[in-house]
Amino acid sequence: MLDSIVLPWLLLTVALLAGVRLTDAAQLRFVAPPLVSLLAMLLLMRVLVQSGILEPARLVGSHRGGLENAAGVVLLGALAAASAQVVSAVTPEAGLPHVLGVVFLFALFGNTLAANPGRQHALRALFVAFFAAFAVKFIVLDGLYAPGSSLAGRLLTGLLAGVTLGSFDHVVWGPATGYLVFLAVTLYFLALTLMPRGPGSTGMTPSGVATDITVVEG
Numbered sequence: 001m002l003d004s005i006v007l008p009w010l011l012l013t014v015a016l017l018a019g020v021r022l023t024d025a026a027q028l029r030f031v032a033p034p035l036v037s038l039l040a041m042l043l044l045m046r047v048l049v050q051s052g053i054l055e056p057a058r059l060v061g062s063h064r065g066g067l068e069n070a071a072g073v074v075l076l077g078a079l080a081a082a083s084a085q086v087v088s089a090v091t092p093e094a095g096l097p098h099v100l101g102v103v104f105l106f107a108l109f110g111n112t113l114a115a116n117p118g119r120q121h122a123l124r125a126l127f128v129a130f131f132a133a134f135a136v137k138f139i140v141l142d143g144l145y146a147p148g149s150s151l152a153g154r155l156l157t158g159l160l161a162g163v164t165l166g167s168f169d170h171v172v173w174g175p176a177t178g179y180l181v182f183l184a185v186t187l188y189f190l191a192l193t194l195m196p197r198g199p200g201s202t203g204m205t206p207s208g209v210a211t212d213i214t215v216v217e218g
Helices: 002-019 035-051 066-090 095-115 119-145 151-163 175-193
Strands: 020-022 028-030
Touching: 002 020, 002 066, 002 175, 020 175, 035 066, 035 095, 035 119, 066 119, 066 175, 095 119, 119 175
Parallel strands: none
Antiparallel strands: 020 028
């Protein structure tokens, strides 16, 4: 029930919400993830598998029936779509901020893979990274580039544009967009915490080595 109905619908809702953009004129647009977000999604999926957040063998395999395998494939596809949309939603969409945001997420995913953390540590690291990226995009950059920003904000953005030869730019959407993306990211991490786990997944250290040791007395 959870992995065949609840989680796929939850993740598809995340993919839909994360792709919605609302303008100041209340016009609704749906933005598909760019190619770089799809590449980041592949790296993120690798992090989820390595840390034990996602266990594909529990979703698809010879031990499951045909309908169960089909449900597992749907869940994996929904997770991939939601991951790509969430990555795209929390990164700026233009100019140098877009490049810096993508580099930040790629560096974080690569560092997480190298550290090889356990499930809880990986969830915390991803949670902090995604909401930090959200804050930079929808609070810091939106505050600087909003049409009614302060004189100091206009001076700062003008200075950044001059130093970077106009490459430091930012797309500002309507205020409701930030709330939708916040809801999407929250639901995304809810789905990650609900992912099915094997009975032995809690008995592993962050490096993936079993902690159960049997002492044999001679």
